Each structure stands twice: as C-alpha cells, then as structure tokens.
Amino acid sequence: MWIESIIMPREDDSEPYVPAPQRDRRNGIAAALEQSRKLRDAVQGFVSAHDLSDGVRWLSEPGLLPVITIHCTDFALAKLREAADFVVGSAAPIDTYPALVGAQAQVAPQALLTPALAHLQRRV
Template identity: 40%
Template sequence: MWIEAIVMPREEDTPYRPSLLRDRRAVYEVGRHESLQFRERVLNYLQSRQLMSAVKWVSEPGSLPMVTLRCQERVLEQLRQAPQFEAGKSLSLELQS
C-alpha cells in the first residue's frame, strides 16, 4: 500500500535568528538551495538503505527544506528512526458533497 509521507530536517537546539537578508529574491534563493540540499540528503539516505524500490514518487525542491514521498510504510518507519529527519504521514482529505 502506498502512503504519502512528509520529511523535514530535525530541529536543532540553536536559537532562531532572523535572516539579515532583506531582498526577497536572495531569501528565496537561499531557501531553494537549502531545499535542494535537503532533498539530496533524503535521497542519499534512501539509496544507502536500498529503499528506493519502495518509493514511487519524490517531490521536487521548493523554497523550504521539506520532501514529500509517495512510498510504502516501511520507508516511513526507517525515516522516523533516523536522527537527522522528522517524518510523518500526511493526512488525506476525502471530501464528500
């Protein structure tokens, strides 16, 4: 059975510091770069544990370090156990009229 999982980096204990960048384009580019690097870390993790055969789809990088996967439950369990990731199942909304 395929599920949709959301993966984010585990929060660090360092306090939040607002960006000194005031240019929106620069802030966006920094976010895109962080997102691309995080996506690569997730894919490397999955490949190193030979889990890619249990992954159907991986989201493209966005402006936040977050990856959405269409995967099997065992992939989500492995990601939850990894100390560098926070992972969970996304909620499905089935609307009825």
C-alpha cells in the same frame, strides 16, 4: 500500501531563538531553493544507502520551502523516521485519495450548481 509522507529538516533547539536580520528577498529565495535541494539530495541519499528504492514510489521536486513529499511503504516510512537529519510525518494512506488512485466518474456541473442555486436564491 503506499503512504504519503512529509519530510522536513530537523531543527536544533539547543540555541535560543534570535530573529533573522532583514535580508534581500532574492538572496533568501536562492538560499531557500538551495536548502530544499540539499534536503531532497539527503533524502535520496538515505533511500539509496539503506536500499529503500523499492519502497519509494515518488519523491517531490525541491521548491521554495525545505519540505519534501514522498510516497512510500510502511517499512520505508519507519526507516526514514529513524534518520537523524530530518523529521518525517505521514499524511494518510494514498488509497484514501481517490483522485490519485484511479479514474473518477465526471460530475456534471448542473448536478453541483442546482442545489447551490436553490440555496442562494432563498437568501436573496
């Protein structure tokens, strides 16, 4: 069974919270992209170092947030949770997402709109 999991860098809670100073957004975006890329590289390195490549089907590309989505097996998820560098959570087994599993039957727009129109006409 494949599981969709979300990975984030582990935060250091030992220091008190200090609000960040105002920054130029361009520098912030560049820093966020770099942090996300480093997290993805760390996850890829962990998967390779622990020979989990067969247990990982898909790994998302880096984005503006330091969050990586991964589709993996139960065993790979357990190993990733043991890592000290990042926090791993799981969404749900991928089989529960019908759109990702296989082709879906198409629903005609009229089938969706007819009950909605009747409901809206009563309110008007």
